Amino acid sequence: MELQTLLNQYKPLNQQQMNAFIALLISEDVQENVKIDYLASFSEKEITQQELTYITNSLIHSMYDQQPYYPKSMCVCGTGGDKSNSFNISTTVSFVVASAGVPVIKHGNKSVTSSSGSTDLLNAMQIQTTAVTQTPNQLNEKGLVFLNATETYPIMKKIQPIRKHMSNPTIFNITGPMINPFKLDYQVMGVYEKSKLDKIAQTLADLGRKKAIVVYGANGMDEATLSGDNLLYEINANEGIETYTLNAQDVGLDYASNEELKGGTPAENLEITKNILNGNDRSARRDVVVLNAGIALYASEQVGTIQEGVYKAQKLIDEGEALAQYNKMGGKTYDYIG
Secondary structure, eight states, X not given: OOHHHHHHTTOOOOHHHHHHHHHHHHOTXXXXXXXXXXXXXHHHSOOOHHHHHHHHHHHHHHHOSSOOOOTTOEEEEEOOOOOOOBOOHHHHHHHHHHTTTOOEEEEEOOOSSSSOOHHHHHHHHTOOOOOGGGHHHHHHHHSEEEEEHHHHOTTHHHHHHHHXXXXXXOTHHHHGGGGOSSOOSEEEEEOSOGGGHHHHHHHHHHTTOSEEEEEEBTTTBSSOXXXXXXXXXXXXXXXXXXXXXEEGGGGTOOOOOGGGGBOOXXXXXXXXXXHHHTTOOOSHHHHHHHHXXXXXXXXXXXXXXXXXXXXXXXXXXXXXXXXXXXXXXXXXXXXXXX
16 A cells, blocks of 8 residues: 555554655655645644654664664653743753763754754853764763754754644654664653653653653643642663652652743853852752752662652752763853852
Protein backbone atom coordinates (compact mmCIF):
# COMPACT_ATOMS: atom_id res chain seq x y z
CA MET A 1 0.00 0.00 0.00
CA GLU A 2 1.36 3.43 -0.94
CA LEU A 3 2.42 5.82 1.81
CA GLN A 4 -0.18 8.46 0.91
CA THR A 5 -2.95 5.85 0.97
CA LEU A 6 -1.86 4.66 4.41
CA LEU A 7 -1.89 8.23 5.70
CA ASN A 8 -5.26 9.04 4.14
CA GLN A 9 -6.73 5.95 5.81
CA TYR A 10 -5.13 6.84 9.18
CA LYS A 11 -3.17 3.58 9.17
CA PRO A 12 -0.13 3.26 11.45
CA LEU A 13 3.27 3.22 9.73
CA ASN A 14 5.97 0.63 10.33
CA GLN A 15 9.66 1.53 10.62
CA GLN A 16 10.32 1.17 6.88
CA GLN A 17 7.33 3.32 5.99
CA MET A 18 8.32 5.93 8.58
CA ASN A 19 11.81 6.04 7.08
CA ALA A 20 10.21 6.70 3.70
CA PHE A 21 8.01 9.43 5.21
CA ILE A 22 11.01 11.26 6.70
CA ALA A 23 13.03 10.79 3.51
CA LEU A 24 10.21 12.39 1.53
CA LEU A 25 10.00 15.40 3.88
CA ILE A 26 13.73 16.14 3.60
CA SER A 27 14.10 15.35 -0.11
CA GLU A 28 15.08 18.22 -2.38
CA ASP A 29 13.36 16.46 -5.28
CA VAL A 30 9.85 16.63 -3.80
CA GLN A 31 7.79 19.79 -4.19
CA GLU A 32 6.87 21.67 -1.04
CA ASN A 33 3.11 21.39 -1.60
CA VAL A 34 3.43 17.59 -1.73
CA LYS A 35 5.38 17.58 1.53
CA ILE A 36 2.74 19.78 3.14
CA ASP A 37 -0.01 17.35 2.09
CA TYR A 38 1.89 14.38 3.54
CA LEU A 39 2.65 16.09 6.83
CA ALA A 40 -0.93 17.35 7.11
CA SER A 41 -2.27 13.83 6.57
CA PHE A 42 0.14 12.41 9.13
CA SER A 43 -0.74 15.13 11.66
CA GLU A 44 -4.48 14.49 11.35
CA LYS A 45 -4.24 10.99 12.77
CA GLU A 46 -3.42 10.04 16.36
CA ILE A 47 0.16 8.83 16.47
CA THR A 48 0.68 5.44 18.11
CA GLN A 49 3.42 4.85 20.65
CA GLN A 50 5.24 2.55 18.25
CA GLU A 51 5.14 5.23 15.56
CA LEU A 52 6.69 7.71 18.00
CA THR A 53 9.60 5.31 18.46
CA TYR A 54 9.81 4.77 14.70
CA ILE A 55 9.86 8.49 13.83
CA THR A 56 12.43 9.23 16.56
CA ASN A 57 14.67 6.46 15.24
CA SER A 58 14.17 7.68 11.66
CA LEU A 59 15.24 11.20 12.56
CA ILE A 60 18.26 10.03 14.56
CA HIS A 61 19.49 7.62 11.90
CA SER A 62 18.91 10.08 9.08
CA MET A 63 22.01 11.82 10.49
CA TYR A 64 23.79 9.24 12.67
CA ASP A 65 24.12 5.67 11.39
CA GLN A 66 25.74 4.77 14.70
CA GLN A 67 24.95 7.07 17.60
CA PRO A 68 28.03 8.17 19.57
CA TYR A 69 28.08 7.19 23.25
CA TYR A 70 29.57 8.79 26.34
CA PRO A 71 29.16 6.74 29.54
CA LYS A 72 26.62 7.96 32.12
CA SER A 73 25.67 11.01 30.03
CA MET A 74 22.32 12.72 30.44
CA CYS A 75 20.18 15.46 28.90
CA VAL A 76 17.81 17.75 30.79
CA CYS A 77 15.40 19.61 28.53
CA GLY A 78 11.76 20.10 27.65
CA THR A 79 9.59 20.19 24.56
CA GLY A 80 8.82 23.88 24.97
CA GLY A 81 5.47 25.10 23.74
CA ASP A 82 3.87 25.60 27.16
CA LYS A 83 3.66 29.38 26.51
CA SER A 84 4.57 30.08 30.14
CA ASN A 85 7.43 32.45 29.21
CA SER A 86 9.40 31.08 32.15
CA PHE A 87 13.11 31.80 32.46
CA ASN A 88 15.54 29.15 31.17
CA ILE A 89 15.04 26.63 33.96
CA SER A 90 16.55 23.54 32.34
CA THR A 91 19.66 25.41 31.16
CA THR A 92 20.23 26.68 34.69
CA VAL A 93 19.62 23.17 36.02
CA SER A 94 22.32 21.85 33.65
CA PHE A 95 25.03 23.80 35.47
CA VAL A 96 23.90 22.44 38.83
CA VAL A 97 23.69 18.83 37.65
CA ALA A 98 27.04 18.96 35.82
CA SER A 99 28.68 20.35 38.96
CA ALA A 100 27.78 17.06 40.65
CA GLY A 101 29.94 15.18 38.14
CA VAL A 102 27.17 14.09 35.78
CA PRO A 103 28.24 14.40 32.10
CA VAL A 104 25.46 16.60 30.69
CA ILE A 105 24.85 16.76 26.93
CA LYS A 106 22.09 19.36 26.61
CA HIS A 107 20.34 19.47 23.25
CA GLY A 108 18.63 22.82 22.66
CA ASN A 109 17.48 25.39 20.17
CA LYS A 110 16.38 28.95 19.69
CA SER A 111 13.00 29.77 21.14
CA VAL A 112 9.83 29.35 19.11
CA THR A 113 7.22 30.11 21.78
CA SER A 114 9.05 32.24 24.36
CA SER A 115 11.42 35.20 24.45
CA SER A 116 14.54 33.14 25.10
CA GLY A 117 15.42 29.58 24.12
CA SER A 118 18.49 27.78 25.42
CA THR A 119 20.77 28.89 22.58
CA ASP A 120 19.49 32.47 22.94
CA LEU A 121 20.58 32.40 26.58
CA LEU A 122 23.94 30.83 25.72
CA ASN A 123 24.59 33.65 23.25
CA ALA A 124 23.94 36.16 26.04
CA MET A 125 26.32 34.21 28.26
CA GLN A 126 28.90 34.11 25.47
CA ILE A 127 29.09 30.34 25.87
CA GLN A 128 29.73 28.45 22.64
CA THR A 129 27.82 25.39 21.52
CA THR A 130 29.93 22.33 20.70
CA ALA A 131 30.14 20.15 17.60
CA VAL A 132 29.12 16.52 18.03
CA THR A 133 32.63 15.36 17.11
CA GLN A 134 34.17 17.54 19.84
CA THR A 135 31.67 16.55 22.54
CA PRO A 136 33.75 13.78 24.21
CA ASN A 137 36.76 16.11 24.58
CA GLN A 138 34.58 18.88 25.97
CA LEU A 139 32.98 16.51 28.47
CA ASN A 140 36.38 15.25 29.57
CA GLU A 141 37.49 18.85 30.13
CA LYS A 142 34.38 20.56 31.46
CA GLY A 143 31.71 17.94 32.11
CA LEU A 144 29.01 19.87 30.24
CA VAL A 145 28.21 20.35 26.56
CA PHE A 146 25.53 22.37 24.82
CA LEU A 147 24.51 21.12 21.38
CA ASN A 148 22.61 23.32 18.95
CA ALA A 149 19.77 21.34 17.35
CA THR A 150 20.09 23.16 14.03
CA GLU A 151 23.74 22.10 13.89
CA THR A 152 23.21 18.51 15.03
CA TYR A 153 20.25 18.04 12.68
CA PRO A 154 20.59 20.37 9.67
CA ILE A 155 17.86 18.27 7.99
CA MET A 156 15.36 19.99 10.28
CA LYS A 157 15.95 23.18 8.31
CA LYS A 158 14.29 21.38 5.40
CA ILE A 159 11.31 20.41 7.52
CA GLN A 160 10.87 23.80 9.21
CA PRO A 161 9.29 25.59 6.18
CA ILE A 162 6.71 22.80 5.91
CA ARG A 163 5.86 22.98 9.60
CA LYS A 164 5.10 26.67 9.24
CA HIS A 165 2.14 25.78 7.03
CA MET A 166 0.56 23.70 9.81
CA SER A 167 -1.99 25.52 11.98
CA ASN A 168 -1.58 22.99 14.81
CA PRO A 169 1.54 21.51 16.43
CA THR A 170 3.12 18.57 14.61
CA ILE A 171 4.98 15.54 15.89
CA PHE A 172 8.25 17.48 15.54
CA ASN A 173 7.21 19.60 18.51
CA ILE A 174 7.86 16.67 20.84
CA THR A 175 10.68 14.75 19.13
CA GLY A 176 13.38 17.39 19.72
CA PRO A 177 14.42 16.32 23.23
CA MET A 178 14.41 12.65 22.22
CA ILE A 179 16.77 12.96 19.25
CA ASN A 180 19.89 13.92 21.15
CA PRO A 181 22.69 12.66 18.84
CA PHE A 182 24.26 10.75 21.74
CA LYS A 183 22.86 7.48 23.02
CA LEU A 184 22.16 8.68 26.53
CA ASP A 185 22.07 6.63 29.71
CA TYR A 186 19.91 9.17 31.55
CA GLN A 187 17.35 11.82 30.70
CA VAL A 188 14.83 14.19 32.23
CA MET A 189 12.31 15.43 29.68
CA GLY A 190 9.66 18.04 30.38
CA VAL A 191 6.41 17.78 28.44
CA TYR A 192 3.43 20.13 28.40
CA GLU A 193 1.14 17.72 26.49
CA LYS A 194 -0.22 15.48 29.24
CA SER A 195 -1.92 13.09 26.81
CA LYS A 196 1.41 11.95 25.34
CA LEU A 197 3.31 11.24 28.57
CA ASP A 198 2.89 7.48 28.44
CA LYS A 199 3.94 7.29 24.79
CA ILE A 200 7.00 9.45 25.38
CA ALA A 201 8.01 7.41 28.43
CA GLN A 202 7.82 4.15 26.49
CA THR A 203 9.75 5.69 23.59
CA LEU A 204 12.58 6.70 25.94
CA ALA A 205 12.58 3.12 27.19
CA ASP A 206 12.72 1.89 23.58
CA LEU A 207 15.70 4.20 22.98
CA GLY A 208 17.60 2.33 25.69
CA ARG A 209 17.68 4.85 28.52
CA LYS A 210 19.01 3.25 31.69
CA LYS A 211 16.89 5.61 33.75
CA ALA A 212 14.76 8.59 32.74
CA ILE A 213 11.93 10.74 34.01
CA VAL A 214 9.24 12.43 31.93
CA VAL A 215 7.68 15.40 33.73
CA TYR A 216 4.35 17.14 33.23
CA GLY A 217 4.59 20.25 35.39
CA ALA A 218 1.74 21.40 37.62
CA ASN A 219 -0.60 23.73 35.74
CA GLY A 220 0.74 22.80 32.32
CA MET A 221 4.46 23.60 32.30
CA ASP A 222 7.18 21.50 30.68
CA GLU A 223 9.23 21.58 33.90
CA ALA A 224 8.40 20.46 37.43
CA THR A 225 6.88 23.49 39.17
CA LEU A 226 6.10 24.67 42.69
CA SER A 227 2.38 25.25 42.08
CA GLY A 228 0.92 21.81 42.75
CA ASP A 229 1.25 18.15 41.88
CA ASN A 230 3.70 17.37 39.09
CA LEU A 231 3.06 14.15 37.18
CA LEU A 232 6.16 12.00 36.68
CA TYR A 233 6.74 8.89 34.58
CA GLU A 234 9.90 7.14 35.76
CA ILE A 235 11.59 4.78 33.30
CA ASN A 236 13.95 2.15 34.69
CA ALA A 237 15.59 -0.36 32.36
CA ASN A 238 15.33 -3.07 35.01
CA GLU A 239 11.93 -2.28 36.49
CA GLY A 240 9.77 -0.83 33.70
CA ILE A 241 7.76 2.40 34.00
CA GLU A 242 6.30 3.81 37.22
CA THR A 243 3.91 6.76 37.49
CA TYR A 244 3.54 9.07 40.49
CA THR A 245 3.00 12.69 41.49
CA LEU A 246 5.46 14.98 43.25
CA ASN A 247 4.59 18.16 45.08
CA ALA A 248 7.39 20.61 45.83
CA GLN A 249 6.14 20.86 49.41
CA ASP A 250 6.78 17.11 49.80
CA VAL A 251 10.53 17.83 49.46
CA GLY A 252 10.64 20.90 51.68
CA LEU A 253 10.11 23.65 49.10
CA ASP A 254 7.48 26.38 49.33
CA TYR A 255 4.45 26.75 47.11
CA ALA A 256 4.74 29.37 44.38
CA SER A 257 2.61 30.14 41.34
CA ASN A 258 3.94 29.61 37.84
CA GLU A 259 3.68 33.37 37.37
CA GLU A 260 6.65 33.79 39.71
CA LEU A 261 8.84 31.85 37.26
CA LYS A 262 8.45 34.22 34.33
CA GLY A 263 11.55 35.33 32.49
CA GLY A 264 12.19 37.82 29.75
CA THR A 265 14.82 38.59 27.15
CA PRO A 266 18.04 36.55 26.95
CA ALA A 267 19.83 39.32 28.85
CA GLU A 268 17.18 39.32 31.58
CA ASN A 269 17.28 35.53 31.83
CA LEU A 270 21.06 35.66 32.13
CA GLU A 271 20.65 37.89 35.19
CA ILE A 272 18.19 35.41 36.69
CA THR A 273 20.50 32.44 36.12
CA LYS A 274 23.52 34.36 37.40
CA ASN A 275 21.75 35.39 40.61
CA ILE A 276 20.54 31.85 41.29
CA LEU A 277 23.99 30.36 40.79
CA ASN A 278 25.86 33.05 42.73
CA GLY A 279 23.58 32.66 45.75
CA ASN A 280 21.96 36.08 45.47
CA ASP A 281 18.47 34.84 44.49
CA ARG A 282 16.70 32.66 47.04
CA SER A 283 13.21 33.13 45.64
CA ALA A 284 10.86 30.69 43.91
CA ARG A 285 13.17 30.84 40.88
CA ARG A 286 15.96 29.20 42.87
CA ASP A 287 13.51 26.67 44.32
CA VAL A 288 12.26 25.55 40.91
CA VAL A 289 15.86 25.04 39.75
CA VAL A 290 16.61 23.06 42.92
CA LEU A 291 13.49 20.92 42.38
CA ASN A 292 14.31 20.07 38.78
CA ALA A 293 17.99 19.54 39.55
CA GLY A 294 16.95 17.21 42.37
CA ILE A 295 14.89 15.17 39.92
CA ALA A 296 17.82 15.05 37.49
CA LEU A 297 20.30 14.00 40.17
CA TYR A 298 17.93 11.19 41.13
CA ALA A 299 17.40 10.17 37.49
CA SER A 300 21.17 10.04 36.95
CA GLU A 301 21.58 7.77 39.99
CA GLN A 302 23.62 10.29 41.97
CA VAL A 303 21.20 9.99 44.88
CA GLY A 304 18.64 7.47 46.08
CA THR A 305 15.61 9.76 46.28
CA ILE A 306 14.40 13.05 44.81
CA GLN A 307 14.44 14.49 48.34
CA GLU A 308 18.17 13.72 48.57
CA GLY A 309 18.59 15.25 45.12
CA VAL A 310 16.99 18.49 46.29
CA TYR A 311 19.32 18.65 49.30
CA LYS A 312 22.32 17.98 47.07
CA ALA A 313 21.26 20.64 44.56
CA GLN A 314 20.92 23.20 47.35
CA LYS A 315 24.38 22.32 48.62
CA LEU A 316 25.93 22.56 45.14
CA ILE A 317 24.61 26.10 44.80
CA ASP A 318 25.35 27.17 48.38
CA GLU A 319 28.96 25.96 48.22
CA GLY A 320 29.59 27.69 44.89
CA GLU A 321 30.04 24.47 42.90
CA ALA A 322 27.25 25.26 40.43
CA LEU A 323 28.67 28.74 39.73
CA ALA A 324 32.16 27.24 39.35
CA GLN A 325 30.72 24.88 36.73
CA TYR A 326 29.20 27.84 34.91
CA ASN A 327 32.51 29.74 35.03
CA LYS A 328 34.32 26.75 33.49
CA MET A 329 32.29 27.08 30.31
CA GLY A 330 34.27 29.94 28.82
CA GLY A 331 31.74 32.76 28.71
CA LYS A 332 31.15 35.67 31.06
CA THR A 333 32.32 34.83 34.59
CA TYR A 334 30.95 35.88 37.97
CA ASP A 335 31.89 35.81 41.64
CA TYR A 336 29.95 33.87 44.24
CA ILE A 337 28.03 36.12 46.64
CA GLY A 338 26.20 33.61 48.86
